[in-house]
């Protein structure tokens with residue numbers, strides 16, 4: 001019997017905003033605990049939440065991009081439970097009326113299109129965090145009240161590849177819209193990964209296992225593959241009843257998932273609508289305003305690169321995969337670089353440099369878009385040759401100085417003085433009467449030899465194209 005895996009994801013992402021979602025404290029990152037905190041974030045009695053409109057707009061924008069239905073009002077609900085990182089005793093979330101429902105996105109997985117259905121997306125607040133030391137636990141309220149978007153898919157993904165491709169797609173949207181940085185190092189993303197298996201031809205879904213709080217794409221992939229294997233083994237050995245509805249966690253050290261609690265321990269959150277936040281009307285003016293400000297997303301930039309700049313699909317995909325790379329490319333083009341040249345330099349040499357070290361972004365390397373544009377211009381204007389360009393590129397990284405400075409320092413500048421080139425050519429012609437004769441008798445490759453001689457005399461500084469043209473002229 002063949003089995004099919006079914007996966008549903010709950011993807012939490014911390015949003016970028018100036019202040020927290022219900023308080024005036026800064027929404028930022030601090031290594032020092034309890035720096036970015038207001039009394040509300042600590043659950044002080046008498047404090048009242050004030051809804052952050054910036055977060056509301058970004059949440060609606062995301063719901064729009066995911067083709068979700070958007071409700072008439074923005075409302076929040078209390079999810080009641082006790083945990084030391086939740087000082088109020090409840091989390092403000094959207095349970096009854098999420099900002100987006102019934103969405104869908106199309107992704108491409110291994111060359112094929114796949115439709116992913118979005119159950120809903122909702123705006124909520126993050127909890128504080130706990131630092132567990134060897135015999136105590138400390139509470140850090142910096143994260144308390146940080147805006148979170150939680151995106152819940154239908155159980156419609158069928159492999160780790162599909163799940164990761166989907167998450168990469170969502171991450172790109174967050175980055176291109178500036179809704180979130182999705183920075184794993186700052187703990188900005190977390191996913192609950194639901195996995196089940198079912199008979200290939202059955203219509204009924206199998207019993208799902210939920211793996212909570214997996215915090216990197218790499219661990220999500222491993223979690224899915226581990227659970228599929230574990231559940232398949234149980235099923236194949238006739239122990240299907242041992243796949244029970246339960247919550248597990250991913251343990252990176254052992255590379256396995258570990259039981260946390262069973263469905264019987266499920267908490268009843270006693271949701272009710274938050275009375276202290278008046279519901280917020282989502283007007284058609286607000287929707288129009290948000291819609292017209294949605295920036296160009298990765299797939300739209302990709303189309304533009306192919307249609308307007310004549311780049312190949314492959315190159316366009318490489319450029320848009322990461323927003324910083326795409327921005328770098330766009331900046332070169334806006335500084336006047338030919339898109340094809342800029343693309344060639346970026347997809348080969350620039351990205352090779354970026355990929356040399358882990359965790360390096362295109363923003364970290366010495367060569368900025370304006371330096372690359374300067375280098376491209378030097379070549380276009382025939383001030384240096386293509387080969388010299390490659391040398392300049394390497395020297396820029398080694399010596400951390402600009403292309404012009406390198407060209408000056410190493411005297412690479414092509415000779416622009418045509419009198420000088422003319423006299424060099426005349427010298428070469430005088431010294432090579434035999435070669436000229438051969439050329440005139442049909443040995444056309446002698447021309448390259450003569451160009452070579454001019455280049456040698458100029459110590460590489462003549463423009464080979466110009467030298468060739470002038471030689472041809474004189475050989476007529």
Ligand code: ADP
Pocket residue numbers: 006007008009010152153154155156194195196205206207208
């Ligand atoms: P719960 O009632 O346990 O919260 P939901 O039906 O609300 O479960 O779904 C929560 C998540 O689990 C969703 O992302 C959904 O896609 C996923 N899910 C639901 N059923 C399954 C299943 N049989 N296999 C895999 N994922 C599932």
Ligand code: MG
Pocket residue numbers: 093124150
């Ligand atoms: Mg939630």
